[in-house]
Amino acid sequence: MTLQDFFTKHPSVAVAFSGGCDSAYLLYQASLYAKSVHAYYMNTAFQPAFELEDAKRFCEQYQIPLTVLEMDLSENPEILKNNSLRCYYCKHQIFSKILAAASKDYYTVLLDGTNASDDAADRPGMRALAELKVYSPLRLCNLTKSQIREHSKKLGLFTHDKPAYACLATRISTNTPIQLSDLKRVEACEQILASLGFTDFRVRIFHDAARIQLPKKEFSQALELSPDITHLFEPYFSTVLLDLTPRRD
Numbered sequence: 001m002t003l004q005d006f007f008t009k010h011p012s013v014a015v016a017f018s019g020g021c022d023s024a025y026l027l028y029q030a031s032l033y034a035k036s037v038h039a040y041y042m043n044t045a046f047q048p049a050f051e052l053e054d055a056k057r058f059c060e061q062y063q064i065p066l067t068v069l070e071m072d073l074s075e076n077p078e079i080l081k082n083n084s085l086r087c088y089y090c091k092h093q094i095f096s097k098i099l100a101a102a103s104k105d106y107y108t109v110l111l112d113g114t115n116a117s118d119d120a121a122d123r124p125g126m127r128a129l130a131e132l133k134v135y136s137p138l139r140l141c142n143l144t145k146s147q148i149r150e151h152s153k154k155l156g157l158f159t160h161d162k163p164a165y166a167c168l169a170t171r172i173s174t175n176t177p178i179q180l181s182d183l184k185r186v187e188a189c190e191q192i193l194a195s196l197g198f199t200d201f202r203v204r205i206f207h208d209a210a211r212i213q214l215p216k217k218e219f220s221q222a223l224e225l226s227p228d229i230t231h232l233f234e235p236y237f238s239t240v241l242l243d244l245t246p247r248r249d
Contacts, residue, residue, distance in 0.1 A: 006137045007033035014102035015039050016095065016112045016134070017066070018047075019055035022145070023113030024159035025152045026138055030111070031064050038105055039066045040098045045073055045180050046090070046167040048187045050194075058159065069101055073180075079169075080178045084124070086169060091125035095132050111135045117145040163200040171204045185236035186210075192232045196225055202247060209239035216246035 007013070007030060015027045017039040030037040041055045052068065059066035071094060073079050078089040099110055112129060114136035129136065138148065145164075152160035171186045172178055182205055189203040189210055198221065202213040210233055214222055222229065222242055233240050 001141055003029045003137055003141055004033045006141065010109045010135070011035040012107060012109065013037050014098070014105070014107035014110045016098050016110060017041050017055055017059070018113065019051040019058065020113065020165060021152060021159045021162045022115050022138060022148055024058055024157055025148045026111060026113050027058070027064060028062060028155065028157060031062055037064060038102065038107060039064050040101060041066060041068045042071055042094045042098060043068055044071045044094070045183050046169050048165070048168065048190065051165065054159070054162070067101060069097060071097060082169065082172060082178045083175055086174070088124040088128050090169070092128035092132065095128060095134055099132060109135060111137055114139050115145055115148055116142045171202060173205070189233050189236055192229070196228065197221070200247070206241065208237070209241050210237035211241045211243050213243045213247040215248070
């Protein structure tokens with residue numbers, strides 16, 4: 001099955017849009033082949049500000065209607081407990097709210113950007129999608145992450161080389177309760193890294209220190225800029241560590 005086949009069968013769709021590479025490609029294809037499409041972005045403390053800006057920019061560029069929804073994470077204490085099922089509880093709440101909003105706009109089919117490279121066994125959130133009957137066309141059409149990037153580049157989508165950006169909650173170790181103040185300082189430090197020219201990174205909290213994860217090609221840059229990084233991180237973390245295990249997409 002191709003995406004065109006999917007949208008022929010489902011001509012009116014709502015898309016859960018994160019602003020990332022996968023959902024951007026899906027949304028663009030929906031704008032081409034579906035008769036009616038509407039994007040929904042769920043804004044929470046788990047999403048950095050730039051994701052919302054990217055989502056708005058993309059939808060404005062391709063003239064796709066976008067609704068921005070807000071969710072208070074404290075509505076479900078199970079999310080902030082941050083146990084092994086955090087992603088399940090979070091996805092269930094997010095997609096339930098998007099489904100409700102989409103239904104008011106007369107959309108009964110909701111899509112997400114899960115692709116064929118995503119391992120269902122390692123993603124509790126995919127269980128929530130299945131329970132809520134959310135479709136994942138990229139996965140159904142067997143499109144992998146690399147293929148999506150390649151196709152996106154050919155189409156000129158600015159998201160084609162956007163690094164994968166898991167939600168900020170992943171910066172905090174499982175079973176460590178999530179504090180909104182921790183999310184804010186992690187986001188601030190990741191913004192600092194972006195301003196210094198880093199392109200693919202994570203800042204994780206490790207015993208109240210900032211543990212920076214980078215691809216190997218950016219190690220030398222980090223060492224060269226270490227005095228600047230330490231100084232700029234100082235309002236948020238007194239200790240800054242560089243993880244010598246290269247991170248992967």
